[in-house]
Amino acid sequence: MTRVGPGTPMGTVMRQYWIPACASSEIAADGAPLRLMLLGEKLLAFRDSEGRVGVMDHRCPHRCASLFFGRNEKGGIRCVYHGWKFDVNGKCLDMPNVSEADAAKFQPRVHAKVYRTAERAGVVWVYMGERETPPPLPCIEATMLPDAELRVTLTQRECNWLQALEGDIDTSHFGFLHVGSVADEDVDATNMHSVAVTKRAPDFKVTDTDWGTMAGAYRPSADGEGLYWRICQYIFPFWALFPDGTFSDNVTANAWVPMDDSHTMVINFAWVKRTQPLRTTVDGNTIAGLEFRHNFLPNSSDWFGRWKLAQNAENDYEVDRTAQNEVSFTGVTGITLQDQYITESMGDIVDRSNEHLVTSDLMIMQTRKRIIKAARALQDAGTMPPGVDDPEIVNGARGGAYNAPADADWMEEYQAQLAAAIGPARG
Structure with missing residues (x-):
């Protein structure tokens, strides 16, 4: 499940889909x-004189x-080595360091390895599969x-x-990692979401x-x-619809x-x-630790130099131990950063043999089984994973919270x- 390079089972699954790769900007x-x-x-993205986007192997052929x-x-x-030039489709346009006769012979045979691209929602999408x-x-x-x-946030x-x-x-982690310092009397009991604090151990239903x-x-x-x-919701191959919002308008993913195997770019799409x-x-005050905080380091040209938070492992995420003891559960500010420092603390790839899963982890278990089943079906029988050819099936997917009758x-x-x-x- 964790290995995504060329030829790996999960990498092959993911290459069946369009992948959001970078911001158009x-x-x-x-x-x-x-x-x-x-x-x-290791790829290269560029936009040509006509605004077309090319994504190709960074190595000159x-x-x-x-x-x-x-x-x-x-x-x-x-x-800049020998002046060979390639368009967004990988076609060699020029071989200026060879004779015209040799260029006429070799140029049609040389192509840069490129992937198909599209743009939508302010994002460049890349298809890395083999379909024509x-x-x-x-x-x-x-x-x-x-x-x-x-x-869109990266x-x-x-x-x-x-x-x-x-x-x-x-x-279930919301009631601890994000609002663990909040007492029952600190939340408005008329707010339907207050039970995420006052009743921190929900029961679960899960399904494929x-x-x-x-x-x-549910509680x-x-x-x-x-x-x-x-x-x-988990949506193949790597999408999540999370419940931090009221279901009626929680349009986000x-x-x-x-x-690679140990670096992830999370791209959030959200309805404003x-x-x-x-x-x-x-009393109307922001819950301690939930203040909005997205402090990015300046982007660099390094392979992993984009959209990195200033609070990171090198500075212990600027955890404030005084705040942790007195006002917030974690001493780390911001939901994004709280999620990040916990999942990064597990290591590059968590050793799952050390886990002890319980009933609150039913969704985790169900999803892992679903992923493994799909990867094996593709590998053994060529069965396409969910949503590749019929992406409209996810029209019935949304995350969020609501109240419902107990007997429903x-x-x-x-x-x-x-x-x-x-x-x-939807209107």
Whole structure:
């Protein structure tokens, strides 16, 4: 599950899908190329004079010098070693260091290794599979928002993609990692989300879905008349819909894109009109530790130099032990950073033989089984994993929280809540 390089079972699964790779704003027409690490491959992204995007192996097909140092000029990228030039489709446009006769002979035979690209939602998407005609782009709700209603955020995490993603589908950690310092009397009992604090040990329902897996964590509701549900989704190959929001408008998704086996780029797509619950205490103050904080280091041209937080392992994430003892559960500020320092603390790739899984980990167990089953089916029988050829199946996927009658069937209630949900595509 954790290895994603060429030829690995999980890497082969992921290469069946379109992959969100970088922000469109990271590459400018005729501007500097971008080093792009994706599924363990060292690639180069650039935008040509006409605005077309190319993503290719960073090595020049001639003598393997890095095209990162090339000149992005007049419709292609030119290697500075011998002047060979390639367009976004990998076609060799020029071989100026050889005779015209030799160029006419060799030029048609030389192609840079390129991958198909597309742009949507302010992101460059890359298809790294072998199909002559790529499958459709994903239909995940948050990736299809109008640009004016969309916020896209990239953050690099220095650990394996799976342990990073599992934080999104582990709903019981919210009551500890994020709000563990909040006492029952500190939250507004009329807020339906207050039970995430006052009742920190939910029960669970989990199931396979057409697109992956789904879990519902449930507790008695704040009004005592029903159940409070927090729904999360795993969508193949690396998407998570998390429950930190009210279901009716929680249009958001995280793509946990593997850069390699031990580095992950999480790309969050979010509707700007979604509401965020339980951020303040009953007196209106922001819950300690949940203050918004996204302090990025300046991006560099290193393979792993993009979208890194200033609070990281080198400075112990600036954990404040005084604050941890007196006002916040972790001493670390911001939900993103709290999730990051915990999953990175497990190591580059967590040793799962040391785990002791319990009932609150049912979604984790179900999802791992689903991933392994799909990878084996592709490897052994060539069976396409979920959503490759029919991405519209995820139209029925959303995460978030709601109240429901205690005697309602949880899957029927989920469908009823989905039918009543709002969003740019729903009204």
